[in-house]
Amino acid sequence: MTGETLSQALSRGRAFLTQHDIETAALDARVLLQAASGLSHEALVMHGDDAIAPEAGQTFQMFLDARSQGKPVSRILGRREFWGLELGVSGDTLDPRPDTETLVAAVLDRVGGRRRPFIRDLGTGAGAILLALLSALPQARGLGSDLSYGALRMARANARAIGVDDRAAFVLSDWGRVPTRLADVVVSNPPYIARGELPGLMRDVRGHDPMRALDGGADGLEPYRRIAGQLPLVALPGALLAFEIGPTQAAAVQGILSGVGASVFGPGLGMLRDLAGRPRVIVARAPRH
Ligand SMILES: C[S@@+](CC[C@H](N)C(=O)[O-])C[C@H]1O[C@@H](n2cnc3c(N)ncnc32)[C@H](O)[C@@H]1O
Known part of the structure; x- marks a missing residue:
């Protein structure tokens, strides 16, 4: 050589x-x-x-x-580009995926007249979704929460590096359990792989992303049920909700959300596809009562 x-x-x-x-x-x-x-x-x-x-x-x-x-490139280098931002990633965080940019775009298309939205990101990981939204919405503020201290440390460091740390806070919380001001926008990319499917995942995923970021319980839908049940704790009535889903989960997640009184159909609401044409995001509105 x-x-x-x-x-x-x-x-x-x-x-x-x-x-x-x-x-x-x-x-x-x-x-x-x-x-x-x-x-x-x-x-x-x-x-x-x-x-x-x-x-x-x-x-x-x-x-x-x-x-x-x-070993994925992002894990070798300890960083990954997401929404044009350079994010640090670690063994405690999911490696943010380009597909998740569909969720960011969906929210930006819909925040409309809300000039200073307060955003909650449930299961924030390295902070990808919240930090992308705050960088695109200079008046917005947000709170990212996660059950992993390591992920929260990384998200805070990313917020500082991007220069939005004066508008972003990060707390340890089991989904929406931590009491805060109710949000105008609630986003989440929860773990959504059914436990039985975890052993068959591609080698880039298995062994590199933390299990807590992937394991969605027996049917992959458990986190959506938990989050839906906690909406009154986190979302203003009628708040914009945008949740990433696995490709086969659209109807089930819409069913869970409508079961707690959220609106899942209507102008600007429904299922959105990623660039590869796969169902990727559910957009809904929090219950109005
Ligand atoms: C699929 S990852 C998404 C990370 C990041 N939002 C992204 O899109 O790159 C799911 C995240 O949810 C977190 N998580 C899992 N269970 C949780 C719980 N009960 N409460 C809060 N966060 C949780 C994981 O630690 C992980 O960071």
Whole structure:
């Protein structure tokens, strides 16, 4: 590897990851080489014929080894981009997924005239949903809660790094149990995998995301039942509700919400699909009484 140029290192990395059946070999090799060398994508292209620095070469190889064993890029680098924000992630947080941006977009499309909404994010993890909303809505304030101290620490650090920590607070709470001011908007991406399906998850998920972020109980719907039952504690009457769901859960989650008096059909309400066309978000309104 001595005397290897940046573009040779990149090709070698791509081939190595392909051999290890990593579907996104080309992208991953590039992102890992950028991180190892501290170079932007453009700089990599412009300086492809320069020799890679020895320490960068060693770090790159370490990253490739970890990736070839199935560790996701975000976990190797300890960060992930979400809604254009650079978020820190840790072993205590779910790795925020691009699909969850569908929920952020749904809320932004619907907050409408509410100039200073108060937002609650139940099961905030690294803070992805709340921080994306606060960064897009400069007058909004929000409270993220989680059952994991480690996740809350990460979310706070992310809020500081993004510069919204004066409008974001994070507390330990079993869903909505902590009493606060009632919210105009309640969002959640709760764990929604049925327990029996957990052993079959892709290798990037199993063993890297914390179990607490995935396990939705016997049928994957338990957190929705808990959250629905706690709506009077967290949501103003008629508050906007946006919950991420698994692809087969739309009707069941709408049934749970309408069972507690929430509105699930009407203008702007219903099920939304992600970019791949799969059901991904339920938008509803909290009970009005
Ligand atoms: C699927 S992850 C979502 C994380 C983040 N909102 C996101 O979209 O990236 C679910 C989160 O719910 C949290 N959680 C699980 N059970 C909880 C409970 N009873 N009360 C509050 N949070 C809980 C987990 O710790 C995890 O951070």
